[in-house]
Amino acid sequence: MMDQDALLLQAAKDVTRPRRLSTSVEVASVGAALRTSMGRIFTGVCIDAACGIGFCAEHGAIAAMITAGENRIESIVAVNEVGDILSPCGRCRELVVQVDHANGDTRVLLAKGARPMRDLVPDHWLLDL
Ligand SMILES: [Zn+2]
Numbered sequence: 449m450m451d452q453d454a455l456l457l458q459a460a461k462d463v464t465r466p467r468r469l470s471t472s473v474e475v476a477s478v479g480a481a482l483r484t485s486m487g488r489i490f491t492g493v494c495i496d497a498a499c500g501i502g503f504c505a506e507h508g509a510i511a512a513m514i515t516a517g518e519n520r521i522e523s524i525v526a527v528n529e530v531g532d533i534l535s536p537c538g539r540c541r542e543l544v545v546q547v548d549h550a551n552g553d554t555r556v557l558l559a560k561g562a563r564p565m566r567d568l569v570p571d572h573w574l575l576d577l
Contacts, residue, residue, distance in 0.1 A: 453523065453557055456481045456489060460505075460527045463491045472498035477529050480505035484513060485520035506540040510547055521548045525557035533559045541569050550574035 464479030476493035483489050492508020505526050513519065521544055526534045535558055536544070544554055544565055552566025552575040566575055 452483065453525075453562065456483055456523055456525050457527065457533070457557065459489050459491055460525050461531050463493050464505075464527055464529055464531075465493075466529050473502075476505075478505040478526055478534060480509040480524065480526040482506075482509045482513060482524040483522045484518045485522050486518060487522075488513075488516070488518065490516065490518075504537060504540050506536055507543060510543055514547070519547055519549070520551070521554045523555040523557060523562070533557060535559075536568070541565065545569055545572055545574055552576075 459481035466477040554565040
């Protein structure tokens with residue numbers, strides 16, 4: 449793992465602090481961090497809520513990045529509350545590809561190493577085949 453990846457992983461771990469906000473909402477059991485092409489790191493946490501209205505940690509990190517005016521994702525990682533790296537869900541894979549101008553080169557840090565997003569979304573409708 450590259451030093452930059454280790455920093456990104458630590459950023460994701462730093463925001464992962466599970467806590468219950470109400471009877472129906474639990475947050476931050478998963479944390480995510482992404483590095484943009486400009487070298488900035490943005491983080492996010494999941495919001496688990498009743499009735500399916502929550503969202504993933506990656507989604508939160510992407511929203512923070514967009515709020516700051518960026519949208520090119522160089523690398524992204526998510527971890528659970530014990531620091532294990534998680535593979536992004538299908539919705540988050542789709543969000544990364546669409547937000548980043550159909551860039552399939554985003555590096556996704558996985559437990560067994562980094563892979564380009566295009567490997568995780570085979571035959572994606574926006575990516576060159
Ligand atoms: Zn997700």
